[in-house]
Amino acid sequence: xxxxxxxxxxxxxxxxxxxxxxxxxxxxxxxxxxxxxxxxxxxxxxxxxxxxxxxxxxxxxxxxxxxxxxxxxxxxxxxxxxxxxxxxxxxxxxxxxxxxxxxxxxxxxxxxxxxxxxxxxxxxxx
Numbered sequence: 001x002x003x004x005x006x007x008x009x010x011x012x013x014x015x016x017x018x019x020x021x022x023x024x025x026x027x028x029x030x031x032x033x034x035x036x037x038x039x040x041x042x043x044x045x046x047x048x049x050x051x052x053x054x055x056x057x058x059x060x061x062x063x064x065x066x067x068x069x070x071x072x073x074x075x076x077x078x079x080x081x082x083x084x085x086x087x088x089x090x091x092x093x094x095x096x097x098x099x100x101x102x103x104x105x106x107x108x109x110x111x112x113x114x115x116x117x118x119x120x121x122x123x124x125x126x
Contacts, residue, residue: 022086029077037077041070044087048094055098065101069094 017025017039025036048069053062073090080089 026077026080026086037074040086040090044090045070047087048090051091051094052098055095055102061101062098065097066094069097072097 017036020028020036020039022040022043025039029037029040045066049062049066052065052069053059056062056065069090073093080086084092
């Protein structure tokens with residue numbers, strides 16, 4: 001951690017974790033305070049679920065994908081750098097997990113979009 005990150009981590013007492021920024025929580029989790037990760041989960045779980053649900057259109061599958069997205073986010077938290085905000089990052093993880101889980105993603109061969117050809121500027125009517 002840099003000295004700026006150390007100052008940010010040390011400025012807020014443990015009891016006020018709900019008032020910490022996402023960045024501060026991520027830094028503290030990376031520094032070993034893993035229990036703080038639950039605050040991120042509470043803040044963004046509905047968003048993660050909705051991203052998965054939008055792709056899968058199935059509540060149970062969306063819940064499974066949301067859970068897997070949180071596990072992957074926790075496992076790869078050290079890879080989160082300043083390029084993306086945490087909510088964007090976790091939502092992308094959920095979205096990609098949902099796409100990978102979607103039954104059409106597991107079937108053979110590419111799918112052809114009905115009513116669409118590469119040279120078109122819009123949808124054709126049958």
